[in-house]
Amino acid sequence: MGYFFRLLQLLSTCVALSLVASESAWNADVSNWSMFIWCFCFAVTLLSLLVELCELHKSFSWSWDNFLITYTCFSALVCLSASIMYPIIYLQMLSYGTQRNHAIAATAFSCIASVAYAMDAVWTCVKTSEPFCSFIGLLKKLEITVACGIFAFISNTFLYTHQPALEWCVAVYSICFILGVISLLRQRCDCHKSLPSSRFVLGQTVLAVLLYTTAAVLWPLYQINEQFGGNPQRSNDVSCGAGYSVCIWDQQLAVAILTAINLLIYVVDLVISASRSEALPEGS
Known part of the structure; x- marks a missing residue:
C-alpha cells in the first residue's frame, strides 16, 4: 500500500508539472511557486521510494516512519496550497484554450497529490510502532505544519502592523506554534513522565x-470586511495590478484559509483528546 501511494504521488506531481510546463504556463510568481512545489515533492518522493526499494532506511539511526509522516504531512499541505492558489490567482486570467x-x-492532479500524501501519512501512522505516530501525533504535526505555512505568508509585516486586532492574530499563531513544538519535544524525552501528559495536551x-477561534474571526473581518478597513475584492488592491504576481490580497486570503484549516484540525484534536482523557483512570 505504501508503494501504491508513492507511485500515485509521483504520477500526479509529474503530470501536474508536465502539463504546466508543456504550455509554458508558469510565467508568474505564483505559478513558479506551484511548479517548485510539484518538482520538490516529485524529487523527494522519488528519492524516498528508491531508499525503500534498496532498503537503505534500515541502516538509518533515526526513525524512517517518523520522517515519512512529517514529509507526507508537509507535502499534503503544500500541494493543497498550490491547488488553491494556482487556480485562484492564475487560472482566472487565462483565456479559453489549450x-x-x-x-x-x-490543478486536478495537484488535488490528487494532496489526497495521496494525506492518505500516505495516515497509512504510515496506522502501521508504525512509533510512540508518537498515533493519530494524535499526526494532528500535532499537521497543526505545526499549517502554522509554518501561515508564517510564510505573514512574513510581510505590512499585512498586520496597521491593526492591533491583526497583531493579536499573529500572536495567536506564535503562541499555538510554540505550545505545539513544546508538546512534540515532550514526547521525545522523559520529561513527559513527570507531568500529567493527557491533561497538559x-x-x-x-x-x-x-485562540484560533478569535483569529479565524478577526483576520478575515479586518482584512476583507470593508466596514473594518478591509478590502473585499482583489481587483481593488493596487498591488495586484502588475501581472500575475502574488499580491497582498492573495496573502491575506491564504492566511484566512490556513487559519480555518488549522482551527478545524485543533477541533478534531480536542474531541479526540477529550475522549481519551475521559477514558483514563483518575490521576492519569
Whole structure:
C-alpha cells in the first residue's frame, strides 16, 4: 500500500508539472511557486521510494516512519496550497484554450497529490510502532505544519502592523506554534513522565481552539470586511495590478484559509483528546 501511494504521488506531481510546463504556463510568481512545489515533492518522493526499494532506511539511526509522516504531512499541505492558489490567482486570467485546459488539469492532479500524501501519512501512522505516530501525533504535526505555512505568508509585516486586532492574530499563531513544538519535544524525552501528559495536551488544545477561534474571526473581518478597513475584492488592491504576481490580497486570503484549516484540525484534536482523557483512570 505504501508503494501504491508513492507511485500515485509521483504520477500526479509529474503530470501536474508536465502539463504546466508543456504550455509554458508558469510565467508568474505564483505559478513558479506551484511548479517548485510539484518538482520538490516529485524529487523527494522519488528519492524516498528508491531508499525503500534498496532498503537503505534500515541502516538509518533515526526513525524512517517518523520522517515519512512529517514529509507526507508537509507535502499534503503544500500541494493543497498550490491547488488553491494556482487556480485562484492564475487560472482566472487565462483565456479559453489549450493553455487554460492544461492549467485546469494540472490543478486536478495537484488535488490528487494532496489526497495521496494525506492518505500516505495516515497509512504510515496506522502501521508504525512509533510512540508518537498515533493519530494524535499526526494532528500535532499537521497543526505545526499549517502554522509554518501561515508564517510564510505573514512574513510581510505590512499585512498586520496597521491593526492591533491583526497583531493579536499573529500572536495567536506564535503562541499555538510554540505550545505545539513544546508538546512534540515532550514526547521525545522523559520529561513527559513527570507531568500529567493527557491533561497538559487537553489544556493546550482547549487554549489553541479558543485562540484560533478569535483569529479565524478577526483576520478575515479586518482584512476583507470593508466596514473594518478591509478590502473585499482583489481587483481593488493596487498591488495586484502588475501581472500575475502574488499580491497582498492573495496573502491575506491564504492566511484566512490556513487559519480555518488549522482551527478545524485543533477541533478534531480536542474531541479526540477529550475522549481519551475521559477514558483514563483518575490521576492519569
